[in-house]
Amino acid sequence: MSLDQLYQQIILDHSKARHGSGLAGMAAPEGTSTGQSHQLNPVCGDEVTLRLAVENGKVAQVSWDGAGCSISMASASVLSELAEGMTVEELHQAIDSFREVLRSRGKIPADPELLGDAAAFEGVARYAARVKCAMISWVAAEDALNQAA
Numbered sequence: 001m002s003l004d005q006l007y008q009q010i011i012l013d014h015s016k017a018r019h020g021s022g023l024a025g026m027a028a029p030e031g032t033s034t035g036q037s038h039q040l041n042p043v044c045g046d047e048v049t050l051r052l053a054v055e056n057g058k059v060a061q062v063s064w065d066g067a068g069c070s071i072s073m074a075s076a077s078v079l080s081e082l083a084e085g086m087t088v089e090e091l092h093q094a095i096d097s098f099r100e101v102l103r104s105r106g107k108i109p110a111d112p113e114l115l116g117d118a119a120a121f122e123g124v125a126r127y128a129a130r131v132k133c134a135m136i137s138w139v140a141a142e143d144a145l146n147q148a149a
Helices: 003-017 070-083 086-105 112-126 126-146
Strands: 034-039 047-055 060-065
Touching: 003 070, 003 112, 034 126, 047 070, 047 112, 047 126, 060 086, 060 126, 070 086, 070 112, 070 126, 086 112, 086 126, 112 126
Parallel strands: none
Antiparallel strands: 034 047, 047 060
C-alpha cells in the first residue's frame, strides 16, 4: 500500500467513524472553560459546530456536529482525536502547521510527529477547492480555543 493509499484510507475511515461527533450529547467536564464555534462554507455547504473544553492549560474534550463532504467530516474527526490531551499551545501549533501545509499547494509536507493522522490531508493542498473543506473544523477549533483560554 502506497502512502497516498494509506492517507486515503485514513480519510475514509475517519469520515465513517467520526470520532468526537455528537455535540448535543456531550456536556463539558465540570471545572473546565469552554468555547464553541460554528463555521459554514457557503460555497459547498460544509458546516461544523465544535465545542472545546480546556482544563489546567490542556484540552480536556473536543466534540462536534457537522454535515458535509467526507473530507470535512474526516478532518473534524481527526482533529478531535488529535487535540484531546494537548496543551493549548500545542494545539495552536498544530492548527498553524495544518494551515501552512494546506495553503502551500502541496509544497510543504505535513509533519506526522506534530499532526498525526492529520498528515493524511497534505494531498488536499493540491486542490484549492478542497482546502476549505479540510480547514473548516480547524478554524472552528481555533476560535473555540481562543474563547476557552
